[in-house]
Amino acid sequence: MVSLKAVQASNASLRAFPNITALFVGGTSGIGQSTLRHLARYADSPTAYIVGRSQERASPFLAELRSLSPKGRFHFIEADVSLVRNVDLACRQIVDQESHLNFLFMTPGGISLGGRNETPEGIDYLFSLRYYARMRFVQNLLPLMTTAASSSPSRVVSVYGGGFEFPINTDDLDLKHTFSLLNAYKHSITMTTESMEYLAQQYPSVSFVHAYPGLVGTNIYNNSFPSPIASFYNVAMWPFHSVSLQESGERHLFHLTSARYPAKQQPAGAGEVATGTTGEPGSGVYLLNWKGEVRSSPKLLTQYREQGIPELVWKHTEQLLEEAVRR
Template identity: 85%
Template sequence: MVSLKAVRASNASLRTLSNITALFVGGTSGIGQSTLRHLARYADSPTAYIVGRSQARASPFLAELRSLNPKGRFQFIEADVSLVRNVDFACRQILDQVEHLNFLFMTPGGISLGGRNETREGIDYLFSLRYYARMRFLQNLLPLLTTAASSGPSRVVSVYGGGFEFAINRDDLDLKHTFSLLNAYKHSITMTTESMEHLAHYHPSISFIHAYPGLVGTNIYNNSFPWPIASFYNVAMWPFHSVSLQESGERHLFHLSSAQYPAKQQPAGAIQGVSVQPEVKDVATGTTGEPGSGVYLLNWKGEVRSSPQILKEYREQGVPELVWKHTEDLLDEAARR
């Protein structure tokens, strides 16, 4: 376990990184909000874009961020990212305004107790939030991430279920014909890691983290269910929370910025992140079993999760390439609808 003391020491050193630009998708509540709050507290003068569904709901938080860091630049982009066209809209605004992107942090999602619920683009709503929308942000912003890697850190963190990868149905990746909540859970997790492995191969100067956050006291139930059902889950799940929302934000900022999780290939002179703390000693082991291999599965403590055997088998069978090709084709088709 990376101690909270080491996490806080690392985060406090964020001021040594200059000209940091970040994008938070799902940054107005829960883990994303807490992580962004700590970025504003620790970084010198960051530029942060926050994508969320409501400008009005985000306004008090934006005011808080500007109070925490008057030198920082915090810009909200209103978009329902369950739709690919809205992801493209948000990305165009960022591409038009910045030349590099150091940190891409993604947490959109929710909970459902029902069946497949397609958006008008033909993708299941929660499957889109947990996987497809996140990959569209990544696909669109690869040029900015690559530019950032020439001199500073370039990292992608997707918060969901890293380390819980399962076998998936390669003949029905988007679950048009075999949808269930369990299958959607499995596919979202495994396809995220498979896509990250593919992208790390072709973009080795970018570091990728698929994190499992543990049970955190967020407002996910309030955002997913009507009041009576949400209240029941809030009470029922409270004893099982493994980490507070504040600590989760501190730890995810560490995941986002520590040099413990470097890219596979480090350009000469480029800074991989905040220097590794003395108690940590070594860089993390990636999904291939090699230290510093560029793709990392982490638990809420910052520990590397054991890479499931299925990932090795899929790597040998070319599944990362299959998954990414499917993802690109489906996203492009959805954007044309």
């Protein structure tokens, strides 16, 4: 376990990095909000873009961020990112304003007890939030992240289920024909890691983290269910929460910024680094638990790597995303 003291010391070192630019997708509540709040506290003059559903609901939090970091710049982008075309619009605003992007932090999602619920673009709603929309942000913004990597850290963090990879149906990756909530859960996790492995080879100056956050005291049930059901889950799950929301934010900022998880093409003289999914230190893709520890890489990933599944998954993802915006 990475101690909280070590986490805080690493986060405090952010003051030494000028011109940090970050994007938080799902940054107005829960883990994303807590992580962004800590970025505002630790960094000297960050620039942060926050993508969320409601400008009005986000306004008090934006005021808090500006109070925490008077020299910081905080920009809200209102968007429903379950739609790929909305992701493109949000990214365009950032590309038009910035020359580099250091950090991309993604937490959008929710809980469903129903069946497949397609968006107008033909993608299951939660599958889009957990995987496809996130990958569209990555795809669109990697050029800015590569530019950032020439002089400062550059990292993608997707918070979901890193370390819980399962076999997937490579003949039905988007689950058009074999959808179930369990299959969607499995595919979202495994396809995230597979795509990260492929992209780390193509963009070796950018590092990728797929994190499992543990059970955190967030408002995910309130955002996913009607009030009576949400209240039941909040009470029932409270004893199982492994980490407070505040500590989770501290630790996820560490995941996002620490030199412990470098890109494959890491700078010379880097200190102690974590072991990546290939079993090699500093390989560029990391599966982390909430403590910052590397989760053991399943044998499945080795088998998939040998079979070329990372490339297969990414090529499918590119094709589906392009089809979505043409609908």
